[in-house]
Amino acid sequence: MSAVTGQRLRTATGRAWVPAVQLGLLLVLLGAWQLAVSTRSISVFFFGSPAGTWRELYGWIRHGTVQGSLWQQAWVTLQETLIGFGVGVACGVLAGLALGRITWLARVFTLYVGTLNAVPRIVLGSVFVIWFGLGMASKVALAIVLVFFTVFFNSFQGARDVDANVIANARLLGAGRWSVFRHVVLPSTFSWIIASLRVAFGLAITGAVVGELIGATQGLGLLIAQSQANIDPDGVYAGLVVTTVLAVVAEGFITLLERRLLRWKPRRQTPAAAV
């Protein structure tokens, strides 16, 4: 145990320079961009600038956007994302488990799921705006569709991948159908599902923002669309920055959840740690 702790400490101190280099690289890139704009090597009208983006962002935070306060817009997008994510994950997990464990269901529905999966799903955004209008419902629907397929395929694969030996062991130890499901199929499938959540959350945000780009009355996507219409690249970047912050915070929460639920798994050895 102490050897393991020792190794972790060493890799931690050994890696302290990494964030510094990462930050430095970012500053160099932004600096080069700002310099190129200041020296008129590239057109600030089309390409914007880091300083302009910051001014725009600061303006939104201090004085609000044309739509209302920035927090209001972010909250709308976040709600669409979270509802879409929640419903999409729930449906994807249920459908994946059902088709993964019940052979005749899989035989009937695999064809449908495969065909639906082949439809370019972003286009459904246009359909949903017609069906559900410019409000939140159409964005939530798009997010659900995007999330569903990713989570579905993972939980389907996971549910089929359950070790037959472990199931046999559970049965011989006295587990009935429900106990086998609860104590073997679910936990085994969980590691697959959790692996898909990260991607799924990114898709939920994509669904919400793209839905807003297509047609909306509120949200970060609308801010981006309006900036685009005004040929205001700094506004587009500012919208992207806020969206990215949301995504990064959510990613942090998912990592915490992963740690908690997958405690039983050996820690993934990153290449850096293996050296």
Next chain:
Amino acid sequence: MRASAVSPETPPAPTGPPLLGLRALTKRFTDPAGRERTVVADFELEVAPGEFCVLIGPSGCGKSTVLSMVAGLEQPSAGEVLVDKVPLAGTDPRTGFVFQQDAVFPWKTVLANVAAGPRFRGVGRREAARQAGDWITRVGLEGFEQHYPHQLSGGMRKRVALAQTFVNRPGLLLMDEPFSALDAQTRQIMAGELLALWESLGASVLFVTHDLEEAIALADRVVVLTARPAAVKREFVIDLPRPRAPREIRFLPRFAQLHEEIWTALSDEVHTAYAQATAAG
């Protein structure tokens, strides 16, 4: 089945270990090409109550398939399995099974793994944990209750599997090459511990191996199987004294004598199996 509510210290369930009978047991599989292949053919065997019976045969001859049918995991194509003269239908609560590969629950701690059987059988959380704790001590894993299987060595995981099976106090114990993944030293130690546990448990055992020394060290009777399809070729009564220490018993002259006799019967089958495997590959 309330037998699992009994603590490990109390004597075996009142019914005692069962009599096991395999009658003309046959299993055919259809291979991907659609051809039928008989893996087990007219298998006849009787295991007396409390007897330690070891099946030995070359790899791929059908040993695991026989055990799966006895466990009720696989349906025989023909013939039947009788437990105390009653035909088996599905898995039986008296049966305990130790698998060749790791089959413990990787997402449960050692304690939860061992307590799983009693919990599945309706024992309360507290009582199940107490029974599990007793068995964890008996297999020498005290202090590892909160570890996950991936944090243990192969030998320790095998001990978890033994405790997990024994906590249910099985009358019929099926073991499919349980120690084959372990190194030679660990295998001998585990064999000794298995004998000690079995002597206190008093179950009828059907133990599969392809290691002849292990077979003689453990068994009351060694049954040599033919190459595929598996059938009984010859049986040998092992008249070595008990209690045994598998590490020392190898040096008895009688052990060497039995080894020689059984190996003569076994080697033909090993060669046949080798020819089958190379012809197929």
